[in-house]
Amino acid sequence: MxxxxxxxxxxxxxxxxxYDPNIPFSRIIPDDGERRWFFENVCTHDWNLEQDRGRTWEEAEDLLIAEHPDREEQIRAFRKHWREMVPxxxxxxxxxxxxxxxxxxxxxxxxxxxxxxxxxxxxxxxxxxxxxxxxxxxxxxxxxxxxxxxxxxxxxxxxxxxxxxxxxxxxxxxxxxxxxxxxxxxxxxxxxxxxxxxxxxxxx
CATH class of the missing domain: 3.40.50.1000 (HAD superfamily/HAD-like)
Known part of the structure; x- marks a missing residue:
C-alpha cells in the first residue's frame, strides 16, 4: 500500500x-522533411537538453554554427522564437x-x-x-x-x-x-x- x-x-x-518547437519552425522551415532533418541533426533534443543542464544559449549557438554555418539563422531562431514554442x-x-x-x-x-x-x-x-x-x-x-x-x-x-x-x-x-x-x-x-x-x- x-x-x-x-x-x-x-x-x-x-x-x-x-511546448512544441514545431510551432515557429513550421514557418521558418516550411518543408516537413527538411524540418524533421533539422531537429534530428542540428537543433536536436540532446542539444537542447544541455541548455537545461546549464549551458548558455551563446555557447550552444556557437557550437552548432561552427558545425553548420549555412544554418546560422535557423539555429539562432530556436532561442529567438522560443516564446512561440510555449503558446x-x-x-x-x-x-x-x-x-x-x-x-x-x-x-x-x-x-x-x-x-x-x-x-x-x-x-x-x-x-x-x-x-x-x-x-x-x-x-x-x-x-x-x-x-x-x-x-x-x-x-x-x-x-x-x-x-x-x-x-x-x-x-x-x-x-x-x-x-x-x-x-x-x-x-x-x-x-x-x-x-x-x-x-x-x-x-x-
Missing amino acids: AAHIDHIVFDIGKVLIH HAYEGSVAIMESLIDQGRDVTMLTNFASDTFRHAQELFPFLKKPRGVTVSGDIKLIKPDVAIYEKHARDFGLKPEATLFIDDSYPNVEGARKAGWQAVHFVDAETLKRDLDALGVAY
Missing part, C-alpha cells in the same frame, strides 16, 4: 504548459495544482528548463510562481532523470521521499523519481491525473 502523501511535485513542460497553459492541470495549493497542500515544481527561459515562462504564466518553490535544472546543472536531482529537490525543500508524489509526462523521469524513493505518476492529461489522484486518496 502506498504511503500517505504529504508533498506533491509537478513537472512543468507538457504538464502545466504546452498556452493546460488549464485542467493548472486548475488541479492551484486547487491543491488552495487546500494548503505542499506543492513544489521540478523541471528540466534553461534558467533564462524559465524566468521568461514565469512572467508569461504567473501561476508558475504559486507553488512553494521550484528546482530548475539549468540553475543547478543536473537534469532529470538523474536520481541526484530528485534527491537535491527533496533535501532543499525538506520532502520525505516516500511521502512525495511526482507528476511528469516523461516515463524516464517518472522512473527516476521512483528510483529516488518517491511515488510518481505519468501525466497524460488532466482527467487521467484526477483518476490517479483519486486512486492515491489525494483530494483536489
Whole structure:
C-alpha cells in the first residue's frame, strides 16, 4: 500500500504548459522533411537538453554554427522564437495544482528548463510562481532523470521521499523519481491525473 502523501511535485513542460518547437519552425522551415532533418541533426533534443543542464544559449549557438554555418539563422531562431514554442497553459492541470495549493497542500515544481527561459515562462504564466518553490535544472546543472536531482529537490525543500508524489509526462523521469524513493505518476492529461489522484486518496 502506498504511503500517505504529504508533498506533491509537478513537472512543468507538457504538464502545466504546452511546448512544441514545431510551432515557429513550421514557418521558418516550411518543408516537413527538411524540418524533421533539422531537429534530428542540428537543433536536436540532446542539444537542447544541455541548455537545461546549464549551458548558455551563446555557447550552444556557437557550437552548432561552427558545425553548420549555412544554418546560422535557423539555429539562432530556436532561442529567438522560443516564446512561440510555449503558446498556452493546460488549464485542467493548472486548475488541479492551484486547487491543491488552495487546500494548503505542499506543492513544489521540478523541471528540466534553461534558467533564462524559465524566468521568461514565469512572467508569461504567473501561476508558475504559486507553488512553494521550484528546482530548475539549468540553475543547478543536473537534469532529470538523474536520481541526484530528485534527491537535491527533496533535501532543499525538506520532502520525505516516500511521502512525495511526482507528476511528469516523461516515463524516464517518472522512473527516476521512483528510483529516488518517491511515488510518481505519468501525466497524460488532466482527467487521467484526477483518476490517479483519486486512486492515491489525494483530494483536489
